Amino acid sequence: MPALTAFQQTFAQGLLNPESTLREHFGVGFTVYQNTVAKGLVDVLRANYPTVEQLVGAQWFDSAALQYAHEHLPTQPALALYGEHFAAFITAPAKLHGLHYLSSVALLDRLWTETHFAADASVLTAASLQAIAPEQLPTLNLRWHPALRVAWLPNSAASIWQHNRPPASPPEEFAISDVEEGLLFTRPHGAVIALRVHRAEYEFLQQLAAGLTLGDAATAVLEQHGDADIASMLAKLIQAGAFAALV
Amino acid sequence: MNKITAGLSFKPEYFDAALSCTAAGMWYEIHPENYMIAGGPRLAMLDAIAAQHAVSVHGVGLSLASAELPDAVHLKRLAEVVKRTDASLVSEHLAWSVNSGNYFPDLLPFPRNREALQCIARNIDIAQNALQRRILIENPSLYVQLQHDYSEAEFLTELVNRTGCGLLVDVNNAYISAHNVGGNASAYLARLPAHAIGEIHLAGHAPDADTDLLIDTHGAAVSEAVWSLYSELIERIGARPTLIERDDNLPAFDELLNERERAAQLLRANSINIDESNAEVSVGRVLYPTPISQSGIKPDLQGVTVCLR
Numbered sequence: 001m002p003a004l005t006a007f008q009q010t011f012a013q014g015l016l017n018p019e020s021t022l023r024e025h026f027g028v029g030f031t032v033y034q035n036t037v038a039k040g041l042v043d044v045l046r047a048n049y050p051t052v053e054q055l056v057g058a059q060w061f062d063s064a065a066l067q068y069a070h071e072h073l074p075t076q077p078a079l080a081l082y083g084e085h086f087a088a089f090i091t092a093p094a095k096l097h098g099l100h101y102l103s104s105v106a107l108l109d110r111l112w113t114e115t116h117f118a119a120d121a122s123v124l125t126a127a128s129l130q131a132i133a134p135e136q137l138p139t140l141n142l143r144w145h146p147a148l149r150v151a152w153l154p155n156s157a158a159s160i161w162q163h164n165r166p167p168a169s170p171p172e173e174f175a176i177s178d179v180e181e182g183l184l185f186t187r188p189h190g191a192v193i194a195l196r197v198h199r200a201e202y203e204f205l206q207q208l209a210a211g212l213t214l215g216d217a218a219t220a221v222l223e224q225h226g227d228a229d230i231a232s233m234l235a236k237l238i239q240a241g242a243f244a245a246l247v
Numbered sequence: 248m249n250k251i252t253a254g255l256s257f258k259p260e261y262f263d264a265a266l267s268c269t270a271a272g273m274w275y276e277i278h279p280e281n282y283m284i285a286g287g288p289r290l291a292m293l294d295a296i297a298a299q300h301a302v303s304v305h306g307v308g309l310s311l312a313s314a315e316l317p318d319a320v321h322l323k324r325l326a327e328v329v330k331r332t333d334a335s336l337v338s339e340h341l342a343w344s345v346n347s348g349n350y351f352p353d354l355l356p357f358p359r360n361r362e363a364l365q366c367i368a369r370n371i372d373i374a375q376n377a378l379q380r381r382i383l384i385e386n387p388s389l390y391v392q393l394q395h396d397y398s399e400a401e402f403l404t405e406l407v408n409r410t411g412c413g414l415l416v417d418v419n420n421a422y423i424s425a426h427n428v429g430g431n432a433s434a435y436l437a438r439l440p441a442h443a444i445g446e447i448h449l450a451g452h453a454p455d456a457d458t459d460l461l462i463d464t465h466g467a468a469v470s471e472a473v474w475s476l477y478s479e480l481i482e483r484i485g486a487r488p489t490l491i492e493r494d495d496n497l498p499a500f501d502e503l504l505n506e507r508e509r510a511a512q513l514l515r516a517n518s519i520n521i522d523e524s525n526a527e528v529s530v531g532r533v534l535y536p537t538p539i540s541q542s543g544i545k546p547d548l549q550g551v552t553v554c555l556r
Contacts, residue, residue, distance in 0.1 A: 004362050005314040011355060012346035028458045029390030029427060033353055040352030073349040076321055077308020078283035120286035147287070190288045 016070050041069035044079045049086060049109045051165040052102065056094075064090050080117050084110065101176065104157030105164075108183060108194075111149035112165075115185040115192045118147035123188055124243035126235065132246075138215025142208050143244045147187040152202045158183040162194060188241025195240050200225040201233050205242070251301045251335060253489045253510035255503050256465075262292055264500040266299055272511065274301035274335060276490050279328035280308045283321075293332065303336035303446070303490070304329050305415075310345035311370045311384070312357050318345065322377045329378055336446055336488060338383035338415040339374065341367070341403065354387050359395040359402045364409075371410040383415040383445045388452075388463035389424040399424070400438035413445035418477045419469070419492075423452050423461045432476055441484040449477055449510060450492040466495035469506060478513055486514040 014020035014030065015037045023030045045065040046053055053061040068089050074082050087106035094102035123145055132140070151158075158181035164170045182197040184205075197205075200221050207217035218230045237243065252272030257265055265275060275296055282293050296302065306325055309317050329337055342354035357363050375382055384406060386399060397405065406412055416439060418432075425432040451467030454460075469477075469491065481487065489510045491503055 002314055002362060003360075004357065004366060007358060008314055008343060008346045008355075012349065012351060015351055015353075026391040026393075029392075029460055032390040032455070032460060032462065033355060036353040037351045044352075074352070075348055075350060076318065077310075077344065077350050077352075078280045078321075078324065079352065080281065080284050080289075115287075117284040117287050117289070120290075146285070187287060190291065 016073070038066060038069065041074070041082075042066055044082045045069070045086060048081075048083045048113050049106055051109050051161050052086075052090070052106045054164045054166055054170060055102065055105060055160070056099070064093060081113065086110070101155035101157045101160050104151075104153040104155060105161050107151060107153065108157065108161040109165075111151060111183075111185050112192055112194070115147045115149050115187055118187070121146050122245035123241040124238055124245050126238050128246060129238065138213060138218070140214045140246070141211070142214055144205070144209055145186060145241055145244045147192075148184070148205075148242050150182065150184040150197060150202060150205050152180060152182045152199065154178060154180050156181060158196060162196075165194075184237075184240065184242065186241045188239075193240065195236075198233075200228040201237065204228075204230075204233055205237070251488045252486070252514050253491065253507045254301075254303065255491050255507055256493050257296060257302075258493075258497060259289065259292060260497055261500045261503075262296075266295055268300075268504070270504065270507070270511070272514075273507075274303060274488065276303040276305050276336075276492070277328075277332070279304050279306050279325050282328050282331075283324045297332040301335040302332040303338065303488070304332060304334040305385075306337075306339045307352075307354065308344060308350065309339045309370075309374060310343045310350075311339055311374065312341060312343040312355075312363065312367050313345050313370065314366055315345060315347075317370050317373050317377075322374060325374075326378055329380075336383060337378060337380060338385055338446060340385045340387060341399075341406075342387045356387065356389055356391055356393060358393045359397040359399065361396065364397070364402065364405055368406055368409040371406060371412050375410065375412065381411060381413055381445075383413040385415040385417050385448065386420050387424070388417070388420040389428045390460055392428050398435075398438070400435055404438075404440050404443075407440055407443040412443075414439060414443045415446040415448060416444050416480070416487075417448035417450070417492075418480060419448065419450040419452055419473050420463060422470075422473050422476060423463050426461045433479060436476060436480050437483070444484055444487055447477065447480065447487050447489040448492045449473055449489060449506075464495055465492055468498075468502075474509070477510070481513060481517045486517045489514060 014022035042065040087103045091103040156179045182202040184195045184197045204221045251274040254274035257275035421432040449469045450465045453464045491506045
C-alpha cells in the first residue's frame with residue numbers, strides 16, 4: 001500500500017477515537033484535529049436538529065450527536081443535509097429516558113431542513129386553477145411542490161415541535177398526550193412555514209402523491225372522512241404553496 | 248474594470264449589510280460546500296450577492312492532498328457554484344479531508360514527500376481541468392510535527408511549477424504553523440514565489456486552553472503580529488486581493504468593515520506594485536491557459552483510487 005494511503009487511513013481511524021494512541025505518536029496537536037472534526041459534525045447536527053437540542057439540552061445532544069457521527073460519517077463535503085438517519089438513531093436512547101416523542105420531533109426538524117434546501121419551482125396559484133374549466137378539474141393531476149413535506153405523527157410531536165423549535169421559547173409547562181397530529185412544511189415565499197393539517201388533508205396529499213387525480217383523491221378521502229370539505233382543504237393547501245404550477 | 252481589493256467572508260447574518268455595501272473594491276468569499284443544495288433562500292441569497300459583488304469561491308472539501316482522486320461528483324458541484332457566482336477567484340487547501348469515502352470536516356496534514364507531491368499535483372491538474380481555470384492553493388495551519396522531505400515553501404513552489412496553480416497565502420496560518428511546529432513566518436513568506444500569489448487571507452487565532460498551541464479559530468480580530476507580516480509581504484510582492492476571514496464569534500458588520508479598511512489602506516499604499524499582468528487581481532473570469540497537465544498524468548476520474556509511486 002502506498003505510504004500516503006497508509007498514513008491517511010491511520011490518521012483517519014484515530015480522528016474519531018478518543019482512546020487513539022495517535023496522540024502519543026503525533027503529539028498533543030493530534031487532539032486539535034480530533035476536536036475540530038468532532039465539533040464540526042456535532043455543530044452541523046445541532047444546526048439541523050435545533051428542537052431536539054432545545055428539548056434534551058446541550059449535554060445529551062452532544063453525546064448523541066457524537067455517537068451518531070461515529071456511526072454515520074458524512075460521505076461527501078456538502079453537509080447541509082447531513083444527519084438523515086438521526087431521528088431513527090435516537091429513537092431507542094430517547095425511549096430509555098421516557099422521551100417517546102423525541103424521534104418524531106427530530107423527524108420534523110429533518111423535514112424542515114429538507115423543505116429549506118429543496119429545489120425551487122413555481123407554485124400552483126388559486127387563479128391558475130380557477131382558469132380551468134370546472135369539468136376538467138377532477139381529471140387534474142396536482143404535483144407536490146419540491147419543497148412540500150408532510151408528516152402524521154403520534155405523541156403530540158407536532159405541538160411539541162411547534163412550541164419548542166427555536167427561536168420559540170419552550171413553555172414552562174406543557175401537557176404531553178398521545179394525540180396524533182399532522183404537520184406540513186412549505187416555502188411559499190422563501191422562508192419555511194409549518195402548518196398543522198388534519199388527517200383528511202394529510203391523506204388527500206398522500207393520494208395525490210400516489211398519482212391519483214384530483215377527483216379520485218377527493219373520492220378516496222370522502223370515503224374515510226365523510227365530513228371533509230374538499231374545496232376548503234384545497235384552498236388551504238394551495239395558499240400554503242403545497243403544489244407545483246401546472247405544466 | 249473594477250479592481251477587487253480587500254474582501255470579507257460572506258455570512259447570511261450579514262446579508263443586508265453585505266449586499267448594500269458600496270466600499271470600493273469590495274468582494275465576498277464563500278465556502279461552495281454551503282451552496283451545494285437544490286434551491287431555496289440560501290441560494291437566492293448567494294445569487295443576490297453575486298449579482299452585486301465579486302465572489303471568491305474558497306473550497307474546503309476537495310481534499311487535494313488525498314492519496315485518492317478528487318470526488319468527481321463534488322468537483323462537478325464545485326464547478327456549478329463557480330459558474331453560478333461567476334467567481335473571480337477559486338481556491339482550495341493544501342490538505343486532505345476525505346479517506347475511504349468518508350469526509351472529515353477539517354483540513355488535515357500529511358508528510359510532504361515526493362509521493363504526496365505527485366498525488367497533489369495530479370489532483371490539482373484534475374481540478375483545474377474540470378474547472379477550466381487556475382486555482383489557488385492555500386497554506387495550512389499545522390498542529391503536528393511530521394517527517395517532511397520538503398519545506399512547505401519548497402513544496403508549494405513545486406506545485407506551482409508542476410501544475411501552474413497559484414497560491415493563496417494565509418498569513419495567519421503561516422504565523423500559527425511557525426508557532427506550533429517551528430520555523431520563522433517572515434522567512435517562510437519570503438520564500439514563496441511572489442508571481443504565483445493570487446490572494447491573501449488574514450484571520451484571527453486564539454491560544455489553546457490546555458496546550459501552548461495557537462488555534463486557527465477565525466473567531467477573533469486579526470492580530471498585530473499578523474498585520475505586521477502582511478504589511479511586510481505586500482510591500483515586497485505588491486497588492487493582492489486580501490480577505491478578512493471571519494467564520495466564528497461573528498462581530499457587527501461594521502467591525503469587520505473597519506478591519507477590511509485597514510487592509511484596503513495598505514493595499515492602496517502598495518498599489519504601485521500591482522502586477523497588471525496578473526489577471527487574478529482583476530474582476531472577471533480568468534481562463535486557464537491550456538494545456539495544463541504539466542505533471543504528465545492523464546486526469547481520469549474513474550477507477551483509480553490510489554496514487555502509484
